[in-house]
Amino acid sequence: MIFLRRQLPLLITMITGLIFAGQYYVPHPASEQLLTSATKWLQIIGGFALVLGVTSLFQVHAAKIRRKEAGWGYSMVLYAGMLGTMAVGWWANGKESVEGVSTAFGWVYNFMMVPLQGTMFAILAFFIASAAYRSFRARSREAAVLLIAAVIVMMGRVPLGEYLVPVSGDISQWILNVLNASVRRAILIGVSLGAVALSFKIIFGVERSYLGGGKE
Amino acid sequence: MLKKPPSVVLASFRPSTYPRGYASALHSLRPCWMVFLNILILIVVCGVSSAVVLAEDHLAVPANLQVFDTPNDGGQSLTVNWAPGALDSPDVRYQVLVGDAGATDVAALKVVAEFPAHTRLVKDAKGAWWTRTAERNWHQFTIRSGKAVELKDGTVYTVTVAMLKGEERIVGPLLQAAPTPNWFNWNLVNNLVLTLIFGGVVFFSIAHARRRDIFLRRIPGLDAVDEAIGRATELGKPILYLTGAHDMSDPSTIAAAVILGRVAKKTAAYETELLVPHRDPITMAVCQEITKQAYLEAGKPDLFKEDSNFFITSDQFSYTAAVDGIMLRKQPAANFFMGSYFAEALLLTETGASTGAIQIAGTDSDHQLPFFVTTCDYTLIGEELYAASAYLSREPVQLGTLRGQDIGKAMILSVIAIGILLATLGVATQAAWPQYFLDFFKDVK
Numbered sequence: 294m295i296f297l298r299r300q301l302p303l304l305i306t307m308i309t310g311l312i313f314a315g316q317y318y319v320p321h322p323a324s325e326q327l328l329t330s331a332t333k334w335l336q337i338i339g340g341f342a343l344v345l346g347v348t349s350l351f352q353v354h355a356a357k358i359r360r361k362e363a364g365w366g367y368s369m370v371l372y373a374g375m376l377g378t379m380a381v382g383w384w385a386n387g388k389e390s391v392e393g394v395s396t397a398f399g400w401v402y403n404f405m406m407v408p409l410q411g412t413m414f415a416i417l418a419f420f421i422a423s424a425a426y427r428s429f430r431a432r433s434r435e436a437a438v439l440l441i442a443a444v445i446v447m448m449g450r451v452p453l454g455e456y457l458v459p460v461s462g463d464i465s466q467w468i469l470n471v472l473n474a475s476v477r478r479a480i481l482i483g484v485s486l487g488a489v490a491l492s493f494k495i496i497f498g499v500e501r502s503y504l505g506g507g508k509e
Numbered sequence: 510m511l512k513k514p515p516s517v518v519l520a521s522f523r524p525s526t527y528p529r530g531y532a533s534a535l536h537s538l539r540p541c542w543m544v545f546l547n548i549l550i551l552i553v554v555c556g557v558s559s560a561v562v563l564a565e566d567h568l569a570v571p572a573n574l575q576v577f578d579t580p581n582d583g584g585q586s587l588t589v590n591w592a593p594g595a596l597d598s599p600d601v602r603y604q605v606l607v608g609d610a611g612a613t614d615v616a617a618l619k620v621v622a623e624f625p626a627h628t629r630l631v632k633d634a635k636g637a638w639w640t641r642t643a644e645r646n647w648h649q650f651t652i653r654s655g656k657a658v659e660l661k662d663g664t665v666y667t668v669t670v671a672m673l674k675g676e677e678r679i680v681g682p683l684l685q686a687a688p689t690p691n692w693f694n695w696n697l698v699n700n701l702v703l704t705l706i707f708g709g710v711v712f713f714s715i716a717h718a719r720r721r722d723i724f725l726r727r728i729p730g731l732d733a734v735d736e737a738i739g740r741a742t743e744l745g746k747p748i749l750y751l752t753g754a755h756d757m758s759d760p761s762t763i764a765a766a767v768i769l770g771r772v773a774k775k776t777a778a779y780e781t782e783l784l785v786p787h788r789d790p791i792t793m794a795v796c797q798e799i800t801k802q803a804y805l806e807a808g809k810p811d812l813f814k815e816d817s818n819f820f821i822t823s824d825q826f827s828y829t830a831a832v833d834g835i836m837l838r839k840q841p842a843a844n845f846f847m848g849s850y851f852a853e854a855l856l857l858t859e860t861g862a863s864t865g866a867i868q869i870a871g872t873d874s875d876h877q878l879p880f881f882v883t884t885c886d887y888t889l890i891g892e893e894l895y896a897a898s899a900y901l902s903r904e905p906v907q908l909g910t911l912r913g914q915d916i917g918k919a920m921i922l923s924v925i926a927i928g929i930l931l932a933t934l935g936v937a938t939q940a941a942w943p944q945y946f947l948d949f950f951k952d953v954k
Binding site: 367 | 761
């Protein structure tokens with residue numbers, strides 16, 4: 294049993310990890326074919342896993358409705374939305390439009406889903422403003438630096454700002470191209486090394502907690 | 510063309526302005542021989558110069574033409590090399606022609622490319638210096654299978670290069686080659702060498718860490734994990750843990766899942782509720798197992814809830830709206846944002862900040878770092894996310910990996926410093942050798 298739960302997954306991880314690390318260096322079509330096949334398998338497994346996810350979603354919200362937990366009405370809305378969309382999807386045979394005419398399924402997507410997504414994205418502008426207000430209050434030296442840099446960059450990026458302070462365009466470009474770019478690259482180097490080290494640990498079985506944690 | 514007019518050449522034979530003693534021996538030949546000599550030199554110079562002009566006007570066959578299978582590729586491609594010509598300029602053009610193996614006439618070949626004669630040089634090609642097939646100033650063109658021509662692996666093709674100027678065209682010899690796929694990309698050999706060196710350093714550091722204690726610098730964001738869980742316990746509120754936008758194939762999600770195991774162990778010990786909403790069903794299944802194991806290890810298997818890890822949706826903003834709703838309704842005392850994030854980062858953290866929760870973020874998404882830094886109490890920047898597992902567990906094996914990463918960073922810093930010196934030296938001395946060192950590290954793909 295311990296072989297099936299621990300050693301076999303570690304063995305599969307090591308073999309597939311080494312094969313696909315090596316695949317990067319092999320330009321032969323057979324190698325490309327292997328990668329394509331593995332990607333398709335991942336998509337197939339992902340499709341089946343979606344059933345797992347949707348089951349979890351139904352269970353969680355069913356329990357909320359059953360227990361009449363706070364906000365159980367939202368769970369009802371979720372059920373109505375999901376079942377309603379599935380019904381119109383089946384009705385329209387999964388098509389958003391037929392001969393240029395929008396189906397009910399297409400209508401749900403275009404006039405409910407898209408505007409709701411747009412609304413969420415639009416909120417971001419206000420959240421940026423409130424986050425900027427809290428962060429840019431010059432309470433510390435770091436916050437003051439942040440505030441000054443932000444003001445310069447904003448002046449340089451907004452046409453009116455550059456009109457009022459012509460040099461702000463060049464300074465903001467320098468901040469972005471030199472200071473910002475160098476720091477980002479330093480972070481990316483660290484991230485890449487961290488990712489490679491983690492990959493080594495996983496491939497060679499040093500890191501096993503993703504299998505369910507603990508030591509055997 | 511003459512570099513100097515004949516008058517300038519003849520000027521050297523004019524009477525010297527120097528005193529007699531300094532005059533050239535030729536001056537003694539004047540006057541009658543001098544006239545004859547001048548005429549003779551004029552004839553010779555004009556003859557030579559007109560011969561040069563004639564030679565320069567005439568196109569030449571592309572010299573040292575070579576056609577071969579493109580090395581280090583997946584096949585369906587041929588490469589042509591030829592030496593630079595004396596007439597190479599924007600006015601002159603080259604044509605690359607391809608045809609079947611049996612083609613013996615240029616008319617049977619198809620023009621697949623035409624370009625100015627001063628372009629398409631070996632030095633402009635993407636390959637690394639150790640895989641170059643000709644000198645840097647030679648011409649190189651890679652014929653790939655596409656709309657212009659279809660190349661099949663193992664089939665022989667006839668290839669040649671023609672030189673054009675105006676209406677005049679001169680075609681090189683017809684050469685044959687067959688494309689074949691390769692089993693190793695030697696352009697990436699530096700990548701492989703550096704990866705193996707880094708891997709060796711990591712495993713050496715792990716072995717070293719098993720024998721000796723390793724100093725670990727403080728990471729305030731990870732020290733605050735206990736504080737956040739303790740606070741949630743005191744307030745009797747749940748802890749919200751997010752694993753990011755990517756699936757389990759992304760290292761940042763794996764790192765987030767590993768940290769979840771440590772956090773879950775502590776929430777189990779403190780008997781605090783844990784909520785882990787997911788965007789990916791596979792990540793959810795993995796995290797369920799990790800959480801279950803953490804509760805078992807903490808000796809509280811009865812407290813484990815199957816639905817502490819739950820799926821919401823894969824859609825970015827639907828997920829964000831749902832998590833924001835959970836934050837506002839359940840008012841978690843601590844929010845953890847680990848993994849990779851996109852535009853939803855600020856929507857999540859700003860909502861969390863408005864509820865007064867203590868927030869700890871850890872991400873490798875450099876474009877979202879400013880939002881996390883401004884809205885969260887603690888932020889794990891870049892590789893600190895990958896270091897978190899080691900920091901929280903304090904296992905020697907994990908700590909050794911951190912030391913390996915640090916040595917890797919030191920190596921990169923050294924290469925950058927040496928590279929700056931060599932690049933400066935190369936420019937100052939016009940030497941070519943520093944470029945080989947720079948290319949070895951520059952071409953890491």
